[in-house]
Amino acid sequence: MALTRHIHVTTQVEGLHRWPDAGPPDEYLAASHRHLFVASVEISVEHSDRELEINAVARWLTTVLGSFAEPPDRPDGPLDFGAQSCEHLAERLVAAITERYGTHRRVRCTVAEDGILGGGVQWDPDPAEAGQ
Template sequence: MTETVTVWTTVTAPGFHRWPAATGLRSYLADRHRHLFHITAHVAVEHNDRYLEFHDLQDVIRAWWGAGARECGSASCEDLAQDLWNVLEDGYQLSPVRIEVSEDGESGAALTAVD
């Protein structure tokens, strides 16, 4: 078994989105609505001596999210997780292992690296 050391942090940020294709019982989700999104990033590190400081990772996530409530349009939790993954990899040369995005800490999505 190969071990990977990760650090993680969680940021809670307000945002708005909608699911335009929502119908039936969940049709109300087609309208713009607000959540407190809980965003957790797990990033692989190369050694145990603060290769990546937790607070620096929080700053990266907050910069990606932007100030105040973010307008996410029709982006789902899955979309947001993928976008953050790409930002961490491409913009910061970090190695994400897992990204979780939830609506109000109750339900959400996770994007996880597999070997």
């Protein structure tokens, strides 16, 4: 078994979202409602000496997650993620991560509402690219 390494970064942003097509018994989800969207990410790295510096990745990740939302209605209000689900936000984060850090890395991302319930995705690189 080969040793693999990864960094783990978690961030959160306050936001609103809704599920316009929600039906019984969950129709209340059709209305805009607030959550802390907690994104948890693992990104593979080649060595143990800060190949990707976790604090820099965390700051960038927070900015990117927030960029997927509309600005707040008022200066102190929450962001508005519209109809985006946790899975959709996770897919967008993985796309941004692979664009910035390369498609040769394994990336796992979960986005959870209030850190409890959510969804996620995993990017597995093509084995031919994994050695880059």
